[in-house]
Amino acid sequence: MAVYTSISDEDLASFLAAYDIGDPVSFSGIAEGVENSNFMVRTTTGTYILTLYEKRVNPDDLPFFLNLMNHLADKGLSCPQPVRTRSGEMLSRLNGRPAAVVTFLEGIWHRKAMPVHCRALGTELARMHEMGKDFGMVRENSLSVNSWRPLLESCGAAADGVKPGLYAFLEAEIDYLEKNWPADLPRGVIHADLFQDNVFFLGDELSGFIDFYFACTDMLAYDLAICLNAWCFETDGSFNITKARQMITAYQAARSLSGAELAALPVLARGSATRFLLTRLYDWLNHPEGAFVKPKDPMEYHRKLSFHQSVTSSAGYGI
Structure with missing residues (x-):
C-alpha cells in the first residue's frame, strides 16, 4: 500500500x-x-x-x-x-x-517474523489455495517468467549503476529460468504478494490476508516460494531454515505438495527472487516524484537470489 x-x-x-x-x-x-x-x-x-x-x-x-x-x-x-x-x-x-x-481487517503485521508466524502462514496459505479451487475467474500472472526479460531491458544500462555487473547477472539468471521453468505443476488462485505487511496477526494468531492486487492464476507452489523469500531470511541476509521448515510442513499438513512441486521449489524460489529483484530495480530507477512511499532496496533480493542459486533440492529448505 x-x-x-x-x-x-x-x-x-x-x-x-x-x-x-x-x-x-x-x-x-x-x-x-x-x-x-x-x-x-x-x-x-x-x-x-x-x-x-x-x-x-x-x-x-x-x-x-x-x-x-x-x-x-x-x-x-x-x-x-x-x-x-x-x-x-x-x-x-x-x-x-x-x-x-x-x-477493515483487525490486526497488525509483525516486522520480525518468528517460526510460529511462518507456521501459521503456511497453514493459511494452503487453506486459501484449497478455497480458490472453484473460483470461476482466471487471470494469468502478468509478472511471470515471460515478463522478466522485457522488464530487465526496460531498466537497461542503469541497472549497473545500482550494482556493477547487475544487468549481466540478471540476464544469465533469466536465461536459466526460461530454460528450466516448470510447465505442468498444479495451478490455481495465488496471492502472489504475501509479504509480512500483507499478513495480519492478533498476538500470534493469524487474523487475515490483505492486498490481493497481484493475485492471479499460477502454480500454487510458486506462491509458497514467494513466501519463503519474504519470510525466511533474516536482516543480515541469512536464510532461516527453521522458519522455512515450519512454513512448508504446515502447508503440507493442509495441502499435500506433490513430489514434482517439492523438486521444483529451488527454481521457483529463484524465479520469485528474480521477479522481486526486477520490479524493485525498476521502481528504484523510476521512482515517481512526490510519492509518499520510499522504493524498496532491490539488492535485498540480489542476496536472496544468490542463496537460492546454491540450493539443489528441497532439502535446502529443511524438507
Whole structure:
C-alpha cells in the first residue's frame, strides 16, 4: 500500500455519498507498499480502506481481484471484502482513478517474523489455495517468467549503476529460468504478494490476508516460494531454515505438495527472487516524484537470489 494520488475532504465526502456507510469522520494515507493509493477512512459506522488504483494496475483486472476477495471470504478466509455502492457496484471512480472501498481487517503485521508466524502462514496459505479451487475467474500472472526479460531491458544500462555487473547477472539468471521453468505443476488462485505487511496477526494468531492486487492464476507452489523469500531470511541476509521448515510442513499438513512441486521449489524460489529483484530495480530507477512511499532496496533480493542459486533440492529448505 502507498499514496500517490491525494484527495481532499470535499472529494471524500462526495465519493462516500454513493455508499451506505455513514459520513466521514477522518481519513489518513497509508504509506506502506508500492502499487496503489490507500487511505484509512473512519466513518460514523466504522473503519474502511479506500483504494485508488494507479496507472500500473490494469482496470480490466479489478473485477478479478474484487470477486476473488468476495469468494474467499464466503469460503471462510479472513480478508477484506469490497463494499458495494447503493446501486450495487464494487468499483467507482475518484480523482480520475478507479476506486473501491473494502472492509477493515483487525490486526497488525509483525516486522520480525518468528517460526510460529511462518507456521501459521503456511497453514493459511494452503487453506486459501484449497478455497480458490472453484473460483470461476482466471487471470494469468502478468509478472511471470515471460515478463522478466522485457522488464530487465526496460531498466537497461542503469541497472549497473545500482550494482556493477547487475544487468549481466540478471540476464544469465533469466536465461536459466526460461530454460528450466516448470510447465505442468498444479495451478490455481495465488496471492502472489504475501509479504509480512500483507499478513495480519492478533498476538500470534493469524487474523487475515490483505492486498490481493497481484493475485492471479499460477502454480500454487510458486506462491509458497514467494513466501519463503519474504519470510525466511533474516536482516543480515541469512536464510532461516527453521522458519522455512515450519512454513512448508504446515502447508503440507493442509495441502499435500506433490513430489514434482517439492523438486521444483529451488527454481521457483529463484524465479520469485528474480521477479522481486526486477520490479524493485525498476521502481528504484523510476521512482515517481512526490510519492509518499520510499522504493524498496532491490539488492535485498540480489542476496536472496544468490542463496537460492546454491540450493539443489528441497532439502535446502529443511524438507
